[in-house]
Amino acid sequence: MKFGPVGLDEAEGAVVAHSVRLPQRLIKKGSRLAAADIADLKAAGVTALTVARLEPDDVPEDKAAAALAEAVAGPGVRVEAPFTGRANLYAATSGVLVVDAEGIDAVNAVDETVTVATLQAYRPVAAGDMVGTVKIIPYAVAGAVLARTMDLAAGASPLVQVAPYRLQRVAVISTRLPSLKESTIDKTLKVLRQRLAPAGATIVADLRVDHETAALAAAIEAADAAKADLLVIFGASAVADRRDVVPAALEAVGGEIRHLGMPVDPGNLLLLGERAGRPVLGAPGCARSPKENGFDWILHRLLARLAVTRADITRLGVGGLLMEIRSRPQPREGGEPELDANGHDDLGDDA
Numbered sequence: 001m002k003f004g005p006v007g008l009d010e011a012e013g014a015v016v017a018h019s020v021r022l023p024q025r026l027i028k029k030g031s032r033l034a035a036a037d038i039a040d041l042k043a044a045g046v047t048a049l050t051v052a053r054l055e056p057d058d059v060p061e062d063k064a065a066a067a068l069a070e071a072v073a074g075p076g077v078r079v080e081a082p083f084t085g086r087a088n089l090y091a092a093t094s095g096v097l098v099v100d101a102e103g104i105d106a107v108n109a110v111d112e113t114v115t116v117a118t119l120q121a122y123r124p125v126a127a128g129d130m131v132g133t134v135k136i137i138p139y140a141v142a143g144a145v146l147a148r149t150m151d152l153a154a155g156a157s158p159l160v161q162v163a164p165y166r167l168q169r170v171a172v173i174s175t176r177l178p179s180l181k182e183s184t185i186d187k188t189l190k191v192l193r194q195r196l197a198p199a200g201a202t203i204v205a206d207l208r209v210d211h212e213t214a215a216l217a218a219a220i221e222a223a224d225a226a227k228a229d230l231l232v233i234f235g236a237s238a239v240a241d242r243r244d245v246v247p248a249a250l251e252a253v254g255g256e257i258r259h260l261g262m263p264v265d266p267g268n269l270l271l272l273g274e275r276a277g278r279p280v281l282g283a284p285g286c287a288r289s290p291k292e293n294g295f296d297w298i299l300h301r302l303l304a305r306l307a308v309t310r311a312d313i314t315r316l317g318v319g320g321l322l323m324e325i326r327s328r329p330q331p332r333e334g335g336e337p338e339l340d341a342n343g344h345d346d347l348g349d350d351a
Contacts, residue, residue, distance in 0.1 A: 001140045002053040008038050014051035015139045030061075030084060030139065058140035061085030064114075069134040071150050072107070072116060074098075074158020077131060085139070089118075089132035091125040094198060095164040096304040098122065103159040106152050111145040113137050118160055120319075124198060124300045125162060132160050163304040165199035171228035172203055173219045175211035175245065177236040188234055188288045195296065199303040204228055211236040216249035220275065230302055231280045238269045238285050246282045247271060255280060259310040263317035267294020272308060279308075293322060 003017065011033050020027040022044045027037055033051070041049070054060065059067075062082040069079040069087035078092045091097070099121040107116050118132035125131055153159055172192065174185045185208060193203060205226035209215040216233070223231055235246045239260065242248075247257050255275035260282075262270045266289075271282025279302050287295035297316065301308050 001055055001058050001138060001142075003050075003138070005048050005050045006053075007048050008041055008046065011041075011049065011051050012038050014053045017050040017052055017139075020046065020049060052139040054140045055142075057143040059143055059146050061136040061139050061141070062087075064141045064146050065134045065136045067146065068107075068114065068116070068149055068153060071153035072104075072132070072134065072159045074161030076162030076164060077158075077160055085136035087134045088130055089134070089160060091127055091129045091131050091162045093162055093164045094126045094200075095124075095162045096122055096300050096306060097125050097131050098161050098163050098306070100155070100157055100159045103152065103155055103157075107149045107159070110148050110152070111141075113141045113145060114149050116159075122297065122301060122306075124296075126198060131162065163306055165201065165303050166305040167199070167229035167303045168201045169204045169226065169228040170196060170201050170230045170232060171205035171207070171223040171226045172232050172234065173207045173209065173216065173223060174234045175209055175216055175236045177211045180236045184288070185234070191288060191290050192232065194290060195299060196303070199300065201230075201303055211245055213245050213248045213252065216245060217252040220249060220253050220255070220280075224276070229278065231275070231278060232283055232299075233271075233280065234283045234287070239271055239282055240269075247273070250275060250280060250282075258308075259313050262294050262298075262313050262320075264294030264297065264320035264322065266291075266322060267297070267320075270294055270298060272298065272313065291323065294320070 012035060014033055016027055016029050016031050016033060019029045022040055062085060065085050065087040066082040069089060073079050073089050076091060076093045076095060077089050080088045080090060097119055099118050101121060104116050104118060113136060115135045115137065116132065172189060174188065189203060189206060196202065205223050205228060207219045207223060209219045233246055239246050242257060242260055247260060250257065250273050253275065255273050258272045258274060260271050262268055266286035267284050269284040273280040281298065283295055286293040298308055
């Protein structure tokens with residue numbers, strides 16, 4: 001693409017680089033100059049202007065943006081009509097955004113004229129949310145550059161897709177200690193229902209037992225009757241070791257601990273397990289709070305039936321320092337926890 005000032009006799013068919021205000025009208029930037037435009041410009045005393053002139057192999061910005069956006073978009077993503085070299089991507093369904101970060105990086109590295117931006121990977125999204133955008137920087141892009149980016153976008157997996165929510169039935173077991181008020185458990189379930197609502201999931205079992213290994217093991221087996229897709233366990237005391245009550249009870253009934261702990265704060269003391277093909281989450285104490293914490297990150301992936309491995313969890317450290325929840329009993333900077341209007345904290349034992 002040629003770019004720069006030219007005389008009006010050379011400007012017909014070129015793209016206006018900057019808007020031009022005439023006495024009767026405005027010629028907007030990005031417009032292709034027709035013969036009538038040239039005549040009006042001459043009548044207004046304009047002798048030259050800055051334009052972009054496309055080479056035979058160049059692809060106009062809107063056409064290029066639309067083509068690359070369609071190549072980038074995978075299942076659960078729709079592309080809006082392009083404008084000013086931009087084509088936006090939107091979630092076609094509610095779910096979890098899955099992004100091939102290396103693929104996006106590869107596309108962006110091809111040439112400075114082509115850019116692709118997305119929301120953070122694994123972010124929960126609702127139908128209609130913008131999840132990404134393709135922007136062509138100049139008024140046209142070289143055909144070879146577009147072809148290279150299209151080839152990269154057409155890899156083995158889609159670069160941007162939305163995994164729809166699939167798990168709908170959630171069983172909850174809460175353990176009790178004398179220091180834990182029943183009202184705290186009630187509030188915990190209310191917060192969990194709010195977390196589940198965007199996914200269309202509901203609590204189908206609410207079991208409450210003593211914070212003791214045998215009692216919890218029996219409750220885990222009893223939860224089978226609810227035929228839940230996911231089991232969430234809120235311990236009255238946070239898990240401190242793989243031999244603690246929650247992990248010990250899970251293993252006692254044939255369950256498996258996939259990973260204990262997470263480099264996300266709040267959310268460090270999360271347990272990820274499985275039993276009988278069903279994921280099990282041992283919730284950290286911060287999951288009693290409605291504020292975003294590491295529990296949210298794993299919960300929504302599981303609700304979308306995305307695999308969560310130990311490696312997935314250990315890679316969450318960069319960006320894993322979230323806003324502090326001051327009401328938890330052991331805030332990271334020390335000090336006394338804040339209390340609610342009734343003089344109680346409601347966040348369990350720890351992060």
